[in-house]
Amino acid sequence: MKKKIVSLMLVSAMAVSMVACGSSDSGSGSSSGSTASSGDSASTESGSGASEGGDTLTVWCWDPAFNIFSMEEAAKVYQKDHPDVTVNVVETPWEDVQTKLTTAATSGDLSTLPDILLMQDNAFQKNVISYPDAFTDLADSGIDFSQFAEGKTAYSVVDGKNYGVPFDNGAVIGCYRTDILEQAGLTIDDFTDITWDQYIENGKKVLEATGKPLISMQAGECDLIMMMLQSAGSSLFNEDGTANIVNNDALKVVAETYKELKDAGVLIEVNSWDEYVGSITNGDVAGTINGCWIMASIQTAEDQSGNWGITNMPSLVGVDDATNYSNNGGSSWAVTANCQNKELAFDFLASTFAGSTELYDNILSCGAIATWAPAGDSTAYAEPNEFFGGDAVSAKIVDYATKVPSNITGVYYYEARDAVATAITNVIAGSDIETELQTAEDTVNFNMGQ
């Protein structure tokens, strides 16, 4: 009997410890995935939650070569004046940031969130409106938002309040292989300040001379559609949040233009992002149009150095307010409601990403081009880039960014984007534009109704 009682106790002890293990797991969270920033700011905290007051800021962002690098540079700049402050950068992929944010906000326990997190611009409205309690209004931060490009700040403004400090630039650039254009008797100037009609004409010439399409795009994703739409200052939503698809004349022109591009063979659709980048770097296409961050991918093809040129994108024909400038992608820093030392977080952001030309000069090497106007005046931005034919591309992009029309992403951005992508796919396959756009609007309205 004694033996049995002992074994029973052992079993129950095991059960208790197993359950305890299970629950304590969530507490220690992703500390294993943390990449302590520079040597002197190694974190001593367990877990990824916000720092307990004091002089430490915990930050979530995802790209070691890009935004993590930038955040660490910002920490170095800030530490010059504030040697006691440490910044603990935790590498967290965007999908994980979104999932963790969703989990924290829906469970009502915000303590797992960091002090500052990087947010995709397209998801900003959705998250702030879905989880208003998880973010901090930056009105008292002392940051002068008028120094940022207007089209960029608009992403992180909800109900007239600023919730984000803009980080990287997503200004759209047209990149072209000048050596391929030459074979068709064209130069980069033939693609500057043009309309899509001229673009298609040029594209046909290039196709005839070299057999290469001008541009590749990922099928089923509507990056180019959204870029075209924003270039005319148009959005898939109205100011009041209602869908603006069927009665959106600019969108109709965009759909027609896209179909025309595809039918003429000037645009080729590929299946995945890897194929898309591959088609550019392998020289299967004569160029691309995308956010300026695409330069980092293009520059991996080192053998093509000097054969690339950069200019603005074509403008829509027959649409009021059509411009040659747009935006795609980019992200902004948000301060969470879990931040215990808001003054420090505000001051940190105000004196780095919203106040230090030195920082922006330092991070130019990784392709992070500022949306903060004073940074563009720095001499570093005027330096020529040999890869792009000795052009001062950074200064050019900062100039483009200031001209980007602002648009409304709305809360239901991803729903609308997918619905429009479906419509465009069907239009290319031969369906009627009006009916497809009506279906898209119905889908979006259905999703917005609870």
Next chain:
Amino acid sequence: MSKPSKKMSLDKKHNLTGWAFLTPAALLILVMSFVPMVKALILSFQTGVGAAMKPCGIANYSRMFKDTVFMQSVKNTFFYLIIQVPIMLVLALILASILNNRNLRFKGLFRTMIFLPCATSLVAYATIFRSLFANNGIINLALTKLGILDAPYSFLTHPTSAKIVIIIGLLWRWTGYNMVFYLSGLQNIEYSVYEAAKIDGASPIQTFFKITVPLLKPTILLTAIMSTNGTLQLFDESVNLTDGGPANASITMSHYIYNMSFKYVPNFGYAAAMSFFILILVAILAFIQMKVGDKRD
């Protein structure tokens, strides 16, 4: 330690020991599995954006029948189910009876090779299939070099071919898995039965239909239910191979539920309701298959 005043009977003692061993596992299953299920059921009767949920009765359940994208995903999933499961099971059965032949050489090698796809991760194989069927992928390369196609065919941007690619992927990934079940089922059939049939002059085809299939019926039923269940929950292939495209032509139910929870404005109540819809479908189909397959009474 004080002894219990009344001695327990042997039966009682045995029962108690049994319960003591069962309790930890049962508790864990209860906490980790059943509590979330009940919570999800409650959630499916609520609606709202993000964390702000309020009760809504059965609105989520009636909503899904008006949701064109969800209905499309149900259609797609049943298309996979109706085409892929029978082909796969028949193929697995044929392979199993070929590999069960005692006179076949290198049996172990063949069995391993056919089972090997099951060891690959779903995401990895889906990604590889995507590049195989890309415009400049090896399939298009082979077809154009052989002169079957003039120009590369974009398999993944046409509705029908995208679905077929998913079905081919599923066949490659799961046939060997089902074959192993059949092989183990075949071990329970006395070899002398086959020898007797052979002496009586039965052809291999006759042996297959008159002996193998009837004796394997319980295993066939098991694999049919498992495959149905797996196909209704299909997710990785839809996400990684085609991304639901073109124009939602290959999206599955689980993929749409994922989008509803994590890609779009989170509507967890509706997502939970759709998950229960899948549960009900699986239950109904399994019930029908058991009724059809079980001829004992």
